[in-house]
Amino acid sequence: MREKELATFLQNYKGRPLKLMEVCGTHTSALYRAGLRQLLPKTVSLVSGPGCPVCVTPTSYIDKLVEYAFTSGCQVMTFGDMLAVPGSRLSLAEARDQGGAADFFYSPEEMLEKAQAQPDTTFVLAAVGFETTAPVWATVIKEAAANNINNIKFLTALKTMPGALSFLCSKGRIDGFLCPGHVAVITGSKPFKLLAEEFGETMVIGGFTQPQLLRAMVRLVLESGRGQAGLWNEYPSVVKPEGNTAAQAITSEIFEPGDAVWRGIGSLKDSGLYIKDKYKSFDAGSRGLNEDRIPAGCLCSRIVSGDALPAQCPHFGKRCTPEHPVGACMVSSEGTCCITFREGGTI
Amino acid sequence: MKIALRHGAGGEETSKLIHDVFASHFQNEILNKMEDAAVLPEITGSPVFTSDSFVVEPLFFPGGDIGKLSVCGTVNDLACMGAKPLFLTASFILETGLEAEALEKIVVSMAETALEAGVKIVAGDTKVVEGKGGVYINTAGIGVRPAACSISATNLKQGDAIILTGTLGDHHATILTQRLQMETSLQSDCAPLNHMVQAVLNAGIDIHTIRDITRGGLATVAAELAEASGCRINLEEEKLPVSEAVKGLSGILGLDPLTMGNEGKMLLAVPAAEAENALAVLRTTKYGKESVIAGEATEGTGVNLLTALGSYRKVLPLRGEGLPRIC
Numbered sequence A: 001m002r003e004k005e006l007a008t009f010l011q012n013y014k015g016r017p018l019k020l021m022e023v024c025g026t027h028t029s030a031l032y033r034a035g036l037r038q039l040l041p042k043t044v045s046l047v048s049g050p051g052c053p054v055c056v057t058p059t060s061y062i063d064k065l066v067e068y069a070f071t072s073g074c075q076v077m078t079f080g081d082m083l084a085v086p087g088s089r090l091s092l093a094e095a096r097d098q099g100g101a102a103d104f105f106y107s108p109e110e111m112l113e114k115a116q117a118q119p120d121t122t123f124v125l126a127a128v129g130f131e132t133t134a135p136v137w138a139t140v141i142k143e144a145a146a147n148n149i150n151n152i153k154f155l156t157a158l159k160t161m162p163g164a165l166s167f168l169c170s171k172g173r174i175d176g177f178l179c180p181g182h183v184a185v186i187t188g189s190k191p192f193k194l195l196a197e198e199f200g201e202t203m204v205i206g207g208f209t210q211p212q213l214l215r216a217m218v219r220l221v222l223e224s225g226r227g228q229a230g231l232w233n234e235y236p237s238v239v240k241p242e243g244n245t246a247a248q249a250i251t252s253e254i255f256e257p258g259d260a261v262w263r264g265i266g267s268l269k270d271s272g273l274y275i276k277d278k279y280k281s282f283d284a285g286s287r288g289l290n291e292d293r294i295p296a297g298c299l300c301s302r303i304v305s306g307d308a309l310p311a312q313c314p315h316f317g318k319r320c321t322p323e324h325p326v327g328a329c330m331v332s333s334e335g336t337c338c339i340t341f342r343e344g345g346t347i
Numbered sequence B: 001m002k003i004a005l006r007h008g009a010g011g012e013e014t015s016k017l018i019h020d021v022f023a024s025h026f027q028n029e030i031l032n033k034m035e036d037a038a039v040l041p042e043i044t045g046s047p048v049f050t051s052d053s054f055v056v057e058p059l060f061f062p063g064g065d066i067g068k069l070s071v072c073g074t075v076n077d078l079a080c081m082g083a084k085p086l087f088l089t090a091s092f093i094l095e096t097g098l099e100a101e102a103l104e105k106i107v108v109s110m111a112e113t114a115l116e117a118g119v120k121i122v123a124g125d126t127k128v129v130e131g132k133g134g135v136y137i138n139t140a141g142i143g144v145r146p147a148a149c150s151i152s153a154t155n156l157k158q159g160d161a162i163i164l165t166g167t168l169g170d171h172h173a174t175i176l177t178q179r180l181q182m183e184t185s186l187q188s189d190c191a192p193l194n195h196m197v198q199a200v201l202n203a204g205i206d207i208h209t210i211r212d213i214t215r216g217g218l219a220t221v222a223a224e225l226a227e228a229s230g231c232r233i234n235l236e237e238e239k240l241p242v243s244e245a246v247k248g249l250s251g252i253l254g255l256d257p258l259t260m261g262n263e264g265k266m267l268l269a270v271p272a273a274e275a276e277n278a279l280a281v282l283r284t285t286k287y288g289k290e291s292v293i294a295g296e297a298t299e300g301t302g303v304n305l306l307t308a309l310g311s312y313r314k315v316l317p318l319r320g321e322g323l324p325r326i327c
Helices: A002-011 A025-033 A059-069 A080-084 A092-097 A110-117 A134-146 A161-171 A181-187 A190-199 A210-225 A245-254 A277-282 A300-304 A336-343 B012-025 B066-079 B100-117 B170-179 B194-202 B217-229 B244-253 B272-282
Strands: A018-024 A044-051 A074-078 A102-104 A122-129 A152-159 A176-179 A202-205 A230-233 A255-262 A266-275 B046-054 B084-095 B120-129 B135-145 B160-164 B209-212 B232-236 B266-271 B292-298 B303-306 B312-314
Touching: A002 A210, A018 A025, A018 A161, A018 A181, A018 A210, A025 A044, A025 A210, A025 A336, A025 B312, A044 A161, A044 A300, A059 A074, A059 A092, A059 A102, A059 A122, A059 A152, A074 A080, A080 A092, A080 A102, A092 A102, A110 A122, A110 A134, A110 A152, A122 A134, A134 A152, A134 A245, A134 A277, A152 A161, A152 A255, A152 A277, A161 A176, A161 A181, A161 A190, A161 A266, A176 A181, A176 A210, A181 A190, A181 A245, A190 A202, A190 A230, A202 A210, A210 A230, A245 A255, A266 A277, A300 A336, A336 B312, B012 B100, B012 B120, B046 B066, B066 B084, B066 B100, B066 B135, B066 B194, B066 B209, B084 B100, B084 B194, B100 B120, B100 B135, B160 B272, B170 B244, B194 B266, B194 B272, B209 B217, B217 B232, B217 B266, B217 B303, B266 B272, B272 B292
Parallel strands: A018 A044, A018 A176, A074 A102, A074 A122, A122 A152, A176 A202, A202 A230, B084 B120, B232 B303
Antiparallel strands: A152 A266, A255 A266, B046 B135, B084 B135, B160 B266, B160 B292, B209 B266, B232 B292, B303 B312
């Protein structure tokens, strides 16, 4: 069987030792589920990158949301994962326990109706995400403007991948990248190709099913093992060179690039998206949230850069668990520490 | 006619609703007496008693409705203990604005399902609250099993074969597509499974454990059984039955059929030597035609899945909310 042959190739890889990175949180989880991570030989280490939006949100952003949760007349709304992310003092969930107004939504679109139904409440929406989520937020903001829904505000922490990848490439410690498939659907393969060429890196865009992941991982091990630089698109059914131009257009209609702080990494030039002047009345003060206080001993910053594995963190599985997270990587179902805690371990 | 608060006030309108809708469809000699409580005949064997509430949204879905679900849920919980279901109660909390026609449709569906399962609905209650036309149903059920029967979640033993009675995730996927207003061929698998279980018991097979695979899916059910019994459950990915429609949907939405619930499928654990025999019996029943042996219980803890690639991965119970109001 072809798939089993590919799996055997990975298992029996005898080339130079490789340090590979899967950038996207969904890949981290999918690699466990497909049984692929478990197949890799000891010479191939697979580290996780900064591809979970919750994990890279700095504490000052959470603090700002907590502040809104305690502001009279305000209701903070966020994706569920965000509620448990520790701020410098409180998480939103803790704020809620103390009487703050914070809740979660299933989809940002539903908030428009809610805001219209409750005109006396100002809804502050935590707009986090990457290139994949930005078009959704752009559509919601545009709709809010078109329908004069002025009691809905957005605290954005939207980030873009090329800036983060460029930073990781510049450190030169990774032999090959499994690039985020969903992001590439939107951005196209071009930005990744440019990075691969600029830094002489091996990059492979991969999908999320077992056969797609297997193909991408075999390509990544094969090419990085040979030291071949370049971009291979192993998700060609949906990733085109130019990407989704309609999604790109609405994103750039509403947002403009700006510097952004990535939790544990620091500020990266033009790696964030901010609401443009034309729509600034919808911005809840998203710029300048740069302070990032990492709890003592927490290795999140080294983990999202691929410099450390979750199990190397002194808090991992002890003080820090999905029920009581210390660092952001333990919070989200796409966070490396959370996934490793739940899916990893010996079998 | 829409249900209003007066229908739950205990006066004439309540009596009329009970008479026209509930009593006319749930006819049997015990209920017909319309006493404050049902007097049941003597039961020989160990009485088995359970209760379940149903809040599914939407009320009607391909393959079933909240009424059918409310009978199947309690009947199947009794069957999971190896019991023959005998009597049910049915209590309704209706929201104002509910169409009386919709209520009658639900009640008819309950009566038909009760008839198929061979249980009698012998008592009930109705309340009305302000709302938007919703319905909530609680059913409680009494069944009987032989005093010597030892079917239990704690009775799973090393060496047992793990049998699944059909495809995973159908009900969950159906409810999800209804909420997303997607047109698909999906149907809920909602069904009363007591006759299927009885057929295996009648064949003299020593069933150790039965669980219906409901909320949380196979992953959650298997994890609970592994913990309760102190065994490890090994499942084989390539043997897990999943329909093409569910595979397609879960692929698109990033869901795992292992954590998607059913309302008409069971996990049975039987000694390995009796597994083929059990399978043969199951496949002769209405709801067990696609039964498979999907794994085994071994020494250890937790649930592992042998992937199609030949590696093992941990199978984790559902975490978080999954899909709320699925049943």
